[in-house]
Amino acid sequence: MDAETTPRRRLSRAEAKARTRKLLLEAAAQIFARKGFAGASVEEIAETAGFSIGALYSNFANKEELFLELYSAFNQDRIAAAAEVLAEYEKGTEDGVNAMGRILVDADTDSDFALLLGEFWLYAARNPRVYDTMAARLREPRAALERLTGNALAELKAPPEATPQAVAAVIAALFDGLLRQRRLNPGLVSADLFGHAVRWLFAGIDATGARTPVKTARRSKKAN
Amino acid sequence: MDAETTPRRRLSRAEAKARTRKLLLEAAAQIFARKGFAGASVEEIAETAGFSIGALYSNFANKEELFLELYSAFNQDRIAAAAEVLAEYEKGTEDGVNAMGRILVDADTDSDFALLLGEFWLYAARNPRVYDTMAARLREPRAALERLTGNALAELKAPPEATPQAVAAVIAALFDGLLRQRRLNPGLVSADLFGHAVRWLFAGIDATGARTPVKTARRSKKAN
DNA sequence: GTCTATATCAAGATAGAC
DNA sequence: GTCTATCTTGATATAGAC
DSSP states (O other): OOOOOOSSSOOOHHHHHHHHHHHHHHHHHHHHHHHHHHHOOHHHHHHHHTOOHHHHHHHOSSHHHHHHHHHHHHHHHHHHHHHHHHHHHHHTSSOHHHHHHHHHHHHHHSTTHHHHHHHHHHHHHHOHHHHHHHHHHHHHHHHHHHHHHHHHHHTSOOOTTOOHHHHHHHHHHHHHHHHHHHHHOGGGSOTTHHHHHHHHHHHHHHHHHHHSTTTTSOOOSOOO | OOOOOOOSSOOOHHHHHHHHHHHHHHHHHHHHHHHHHHHOOHHHHHHHHTOOHHHHHHHOSSHHHHHHHHHHHHHHHHHHHHHHHHHHHHHTSSOHHHHHHHHHHHHHHSTTHHHHHHHHHHHHHHOHHHHHHHHHHHHHHHHHHHHHHHHHHHTSOOOTTOOHHHHHHHHHHHHHHHHHHHHHOGGGSOTTHHHHHHHHHHHHHHHHHHHOTTTTSOOOSOOO
16 A cells, blocks of 8 residues: 655655545545446545545546546556466466465455456446457456466366466456455355365366367467 | 227237336346446436336336336346256256356347346445345346256265355356456357356366265264 | 636436326 | 426536635
8 A cells, every 4th residue: 555655855746746646546446446437426536535626637637537547557456466476376386276366365355346347347348449448458467367377277188178268268257256246245155265166177177188188189280 | 097908909008008118128228238327317218218208207216216127127037047947957958058058148149238237236236225135136046056056066076165056156157257258358258168167167076076085074063 | 736616517306288 | 108398416627726
């Protein structure tokens, strides 16, 4: 959260503005999560941050830009989390499944996370104008996940349909779907169900591949 | 009222009202899906249905009631679909996985389905006032799914953590998560990935259970 | 750079005509 | 039972003061 605020020295103009911007983004996260894009008012966001409407419009062109900037910041965090997991995994420090499990728990702890995720998804699905911009932000964390699954698949007998992309999609779906169910009804989704599911998944892929060991047979022109 | 039966052409008062109601609900599904609850206007819904605002308010108390009635109708369809799958499965006519796969494809064909699902989820998560009502509507289809997974699990060696409830949650998560990814980027999620994922899941559960065949061993005091 | 005041508009809901 | 007209509110965005 907030780290270095030098209470002694006066903040420079640029520092003050950056601080205002940060506070506005934090307030926006809270209000957009609770009310949604259309339901949230810029006035409430500004007041929650401790500023006026004017301050908000001096930092963001309009409501949509604020929302999209929040989306960028939101994804920066996801990228950081994914990178951390990937690093731990590649160092061999931690099992990949455990690391992914920690991401889910972290996301679950932040009660706004699932709400914001849902709101961003709807916004992207409804607004083709900004869809490309938003989709581009997802490529980096998704690539990290595919790398992780690719590594895991290399260690077992996977059938040809179990590509890193396909398995990454399945894991992302599990993450998303379990997080959402847990948000509404924690009793239905225990904290370690995600971990179990991922292990079942890989065990099943391995078992399926072992049953059809033709997998390295054919290689027409290019692997994909 | 005047129960005049005119089987020829003219609709009775009640029939006309029922027809208006149905058209309004269909329009509401479209507009709520495209704009969301807060973003949709009752005027646009009424006009899309071919009526005026007054007609809408004569059929529904307010915007929220219209939304919740739509949710009920939406779930009636889901219950019907689930029941159909369950019936086919229990008759032995169709493999359970194939049947579930068909549900996903059907949902994917209706471009409004995922949007509405997302909107309903957000509304339930944000409005504790109506959460119980909405959650109650989910119990029936969820129970059907648990019954389906319970039957499937009975035919293989499942570890103790693979309860019908837990596995049903995983399958629901796969359904939800894959549907949402496919909605934004169909290239990432092939039409049969859901089927593959479910098969991998059950194969993995079976393999895991076979590896730890102590499953009926110990029962200290209370199952959890 | 932020605040106050305000122009402008769209939306939910109601009342009374037909 | 549905329509037209209207009341009322609350929101985005801007302009000018400090």
